[in-house]
Amino acid sequence: xxxxxxxxxxxxxxxxxxxxxxxxxxxxxxxxxxxxxxxxxxxxxxxxxxxxxxxxxxxxxxxxxxxxxxxxxxxxxxxxxxxxxxxxxxxxxxxxxxxxxxxxxxxxxxxxxxxxxxxxxxxxxxxxxxxxxxxxxxxxxxxxxxxxxxxxxxxxxxxxxxxxxxxxxxxxxxxxxxxxxxxxxxxxxxxxxxxxxxxxxxxxxxxxxxxxxxxxxxxxxxxxxxxxxxxxxxxxxxxxxxxxxxxxxxxxxxxxxxxxxxxxxxxxxxxxxxxxxxxxxxx
Ligand SMILES: C[S@@+](CC[C@H](N)C(=O)[O-])C[C@H]1O[C@@H](n2cnc3c(N)ncnc32)[C@H](O)[C@@H]1O
Numbered sequence: 001x002x003x004x005x006x007x008x009x010x011x012x013x014x015x016x017x018x019x020x021x022x023x024x025x026x027x028x029x030x031x032x033x034x035x036x037x038x039x040x041x042x043x044x045x046x047x048x049x050x051x052x053x054x055x056x057x058x059x060x061x062x063x064x065x066x067x068x069x070x071x072x073x074x075x076x077x078x079x080x081x082x083x084x085x086x087x088x089x090x091x092x093x094x095x096x097x098x099x100x101x102x103x104x105x106x107x108x109x110x111x112x113x114x115x116x117x118x119x120x121x122x123x124x125x126x127x128x129x130x131x132x133x134x135x136x137x138x139x140x141x142x143x144x145x146x147x148x149x150x151x152x153x154x155x156x157x158x159x160x161x162x163x164x165x166x167x168x169x170x171x172x173x174x175x176x177x178x179x180x181x182x183x184x185x186x187x188x189x190x191x192x193x194x195x196x197x198x199x200x201x202x203x204x205x206x207x208x209x210x211x212x213x214x215x216x217x218x219x220x221x222x223x224x225x226x227x228x229x230x231x232x233x234x235x236x237x238x239x240x241x242x243x244x245x246x247x248x249x250x251x252x253x254x255x256x257x258x259x260x261x262x263x264x265x266x267x268x269x270x271x272x273x274x275x276x277x278x279x280x281x282x283x
Pocket of ligand 1: 119121124125126174
């Protein structure tokens with residue numbers, strides 16, 4: 001069994017890299033948090049009033065609010081699709097994905113991980129980062145990419161062509177249900193499950209199901225640890241992203257994954273960010 005101290009020590013360089021980037025990049029989050037309430041109040045908020053890191057969120061909020069006002073939410077609205085595509089190209093989004101994967105690969109080496117499991121793989125952006133980093137390090141651990149939506153088969157299919165040497169499989173898994181026998185047969189313990197922005201779209205009760213298949217978690221969801229919500233939290237509920245409170249998450253995590261390391265604790269202390277952005281937990 002690994003102690004928190006061992007993981008902390010082995011991840012110290014990555015933690016510093018994360019701290020330096022996030023403090024600089026998201027340090028002004030409060031300016032945006034306050035402005036986002038004015039957006040909700042339909043007051044004018046100019047782009048140059050808020051830090052550049054949040055411009056895309058402002059754009060997204062405006063579109064979602066406009067749809068809300070018109071009484072019809074449409075996932076196929078081209079503006080929404082364009083914004084989602086632009087978000088994946090933003091420096092923080094890319095850096096965050098790279099970091100989730102770097103941490104996962106480092107822990108895999110330390111803990112002798114035999115299977116990687118990804119949940120909510122969606123457009124397979126994070127899956128792509130994992131395959132690229134594994135190929136670069138010449139460390140091809142079997143990877144099972146899952147999502148509740150069958151579209152994952154198509155998206156990951158493209159990656160199979162790009163990385164023919166990878167041991168990559170896809171399984172449909174709604175994490176609100178226990179993993180299927182098909183999935184369980186494919187995983188060899190120790191299994192490391194990594195993810196980004198999925199639990200907010202499901203529910204933390206999924207942890208019980210996740211625990212049946214995974215031994216180590218690298219969670220890139222944003223758990224609110226202050227209890228205070230902002231304008232953007234309320235608006236993004238409309239696109240299915242529900243705030244998850246750490247006070248609700250913690251007891252369930254304690255039951256199934258009692259060893260925990262809040263990877264971004266120093267960031268939280270330094271800039272008072274209301275969300276835990278990276279949490280590592282293991283059995
Ligand atoms: C915001 S996307 C994140 C995509 C990907 N993780 C990334 O970071 O690029 C959320 C994903 O969660 C998936 N999802 C939502 N609810 C789910 C559930 N109950 N079980 C499995 N996947 C789910 C959606 O289908 C979607 O692909």
